[in-house]
Amino acid sequence: MASFKKDSCCNDCNLKMNMFCFLSDEQLHKVNESRFEVEFNPDEVIFKQGGPLTHIVCITKGLAKIKLEDDSNRALLLSIAKPTNMVGGPGFLTDYRHHFSVVALEKTVACFIEANMFKEIMSDNTTFSMEMISYLNKRIMMHYERLTSLTHKHMHGRIADALLYLADAIYTSDSFTTTLSRQDLADYSAMTKESAIRILKEFKDEGVISFSGDQFEILNKQSLVNISEKG
Amino acid sequence: MASFKKDSCCNDCNLKMNMFCFLSDEQLHKVNESRFEVEFNPDEVIFKQGGPLTHIVCITKGLAKIKLEDDSNRALLLSIAKPTNMVGGPGFLTDYRHHFSVVALEKTVACFIEANMFKEIMSDNTTFSMEMISYLNKRIMMHYERLTSLTHKHMHGRIADALLYLADAIYTSDSFTTTLSRQDLADYSAMTKESAIRILKEFKDEGVISFSGDQFEILNKQSLVNISEKG
DNA sequence: ATATTTGATTGACAAATATCAACGCCCCAT
DNA sequence: ATGGGGCGTTGATATTTGTCAATCAAATAT
Numbered sequence: 001m002a003s004f005k006k007d008s009c010c011n012d013c014n015l016k017m018n019m020f021c022f023l024s025d026e027q028l029h030k031v032n033e034s035r036f037e038v039e040f041n042p043d044e045v046i047f048k049q050g051g052p053l054t055h056i057v058c059i060t061k062g063l064a065k066i067k068l069e070d071d072s073n074r075a076l077l078l079s080i081a082k083p084t085n086m087v088g089g090p091g092f093l094t095d096y097r098h099h100f101s102v103v104a105l106e107k108t109v110a111c112f113i114e115a116n117m118f119k120e121i122m123s124d125n126t127t128f129s130m131e132m133i134s135y136l137n138k139r140i141m142m143h144y145e146r147l148t149s150l151t152h153k154h155m156h157g158r159i160a161d162a163l164l165y166l167a168d169a170i171y172t173s174d175s176f177t178t179t180l181s182r183q184d185l186a187d188y189s190a191m192t193k194e195s196a197i198r199i200l201k202e203f204k205d206e207g208v209i210s211f212s213g214d215q216f217e218i219l220n221k222q223s224l225v226n227i228s229e230k231g
Numbered sequence: 232m233a234s235f236k237k238d239s240c241c242n243d244c245n246l247k248m249n250m251f252c253f254l255s256d257e258q259l260h261k262v263n264e265s266r267f268e269v270e271f272n273p274d275e276v277i278f279k280q281g282g283p284l285t286h287i288v289c290i291t292k293g294l295a296k297i298k299l300e301d302d303s304n305r306a307l308l309l310s311i312a313k314p315t316n317m318v319g320g321p322g323f324l325t326d327y328r329h330h331f332s333v334v335a336l337e338k339t340v341a342c343f344i345e346a347n348m349f350k351e352i353m354s355d356n357t358t359f360s361m362e363m364i365s366y367l368n369k370r371i372m373m374h375y376e377r378l379t380s381l382t383h384k385h386m387h388g389r390i391a392d393a394l395l396y397l398a399d400a401i402y403t404s405d406s407f408t409t410t411l412s413r414q415d416l417a418d419y420s421a422m423t424k425e426s427a428i429r430i431l432k433e434f435k436d437e438g439v440i441s442f443s444g445d446q447f448e449i450l451n452k453q454s455l456v457n458i459s460e461k462g
Numbered sequence: 463a464t465a466t467t468t469g470a471t472t473g474a475c476a477a478a479t480a481t482c483a484a485c486g487c488c489c490c491a492t
Numbered sequence: 493a494t495g496g497g498g499c500g501t502t503g504a505t506a507t508t509t510g511t512c513a514a515t516c517a518a519a520t521a522t
Contacts, residue, residue, distance in 0.1 A: 072462060133360065134325055137324060150381065195478095
């Protein structure tokens with residue numbers, strides 16, 4: 001297993017693990033000593049909502065969905081984590097519980113780092129702490145976008161948002177094969193699977209996208225952006 | 232104007248200003264030197280979404296609504312700030328812009344503290360930084376609750392949530408007079424004003440609440456909780 | 463006092479969305 | 493090959509929610 005390196009820093013909203021460039025050599029060494037990797041199969045649970053938060057993970061290979069579960073059976077797919085995103089959660093420095101579940105979407109490798117180590121590092125590395133604050137603030141901006149999208153847009157706009165998210169943020173290509181099920185797409189867009197399917201079909205009929213099974217292609221991106229903006 | 236004091240600390244979700252108990256005497260002195268207060272009239276804008284984030288404020292008197300505005304004209308009322316909540320925003324340590332508007336709901340006094348001072352303090356007070364991380368994580372938990380409530384619950388459940396929020400978190404009484412308009416209640420619950428009014432009336436007809444104008448009273452709290460949980 | 467404005471309310475109706483049932487398809491285990 | 497089981501798809505229908513227009517009431521201006 002390769003060690004984390006002090007290479008380029010990254011201001012990406014996703015707190016790539018090279019945020020570790022802010023660590024001292026000694027701190028970096030400590031992290032690399034204690035961290036370990038686990039490989040998960042598709043649909044396996046990496047973190048379970050409600051469970052104890054003892055470690056922060058970094059997705060090093062594969063893809064995982066971040067899922068908010070409520071009292072009924074419905075779920076909201078908050079976002080997707082890809083290499084090399086950090087997945088922590090609001091339980092850190094608060095109640096040390098998980099407030100969402102993380103589920104592997106394919107064969108996925110997660111690197112576990114003790115939450116206590118994070119805490120220790122922060123308590124004597126203020127740059128790292130401030131980078132964490134910056135990261136949390138970017139997550140919050142993302143939540144704001146999700147809140148307004150999910151509450152103010154119609155289904156067409158929400159599905160357009162989902163497709164744009166997958167193409168731009170996850171697969172970085174307008175043509176992609178996904179391991180997300182239709183139900184996952186629906187959970188991301190806060191609607192039923194049937195509604196998601198109908199709207200995907202409409203987009204296909206209108207020539208905005210094409211798909212067959214799990215292979216998608218965005219044919220008219222501007223149109224998708226318009227649909228997203230119109231709501 | 233009274234100075235911030237190093238009295239009791241507070242683990243409240245709202246980062247009460249007595250989070251300042253984590254400051255050194257010197258830091259506290261610096262903050263008290265430069266901060267200043269402004270009084271706002273009802274409906275006046277304290278922060279405008281999109282504007283520059285140069286200061287963090289603390290609501291010292293009154294009540295203010297935190298409002299997400301989207302491209303169309305619709306707004307989402309995210310939460311309400313009361314004394315002595317801090318109101319910063321995700322622009323801090325990121326793009327230094329405001330990502331929501333803050334609007335006074337009544338005569339409201341806001342105390343302004345330079346964002347730079349916050350940054351300085353953090354860079355040599357790791358307890359303060361970590362307290363900030365804890366605060367941000369609690370805000371994120373709140374966003375999760377809002378996300379699942381607003382996307383998964385029907386209007387009845389959402390209005391029930393709004394009423395419980397006002398009674399429990401804002402007015403700390405099951406009987407309260409509010410300066411929120413029906414439109415504000417609707418914006419908090421992500422529905423139209425007409426729908427909010429209809430559901431309030433239903434609750435009144437069923438004896439769950441009573442109200443006249445802006446005076447509300449929760450008559451059957453358990454019932455309201457049930458409605459909230461059923462969705 | 464009277465006109466005007468603004469927010470609250472109501473009803474009729476239209477649009478958006480979920481539910482339910484049925485069916486097809488593909489993969490897998492027997 | 494064959495019979496589930498799960499996922500995807502479709503259509504019919506019911507429910508939820510928004511829109512539009514009208515009215516009402518309280519507050520404010522003339």
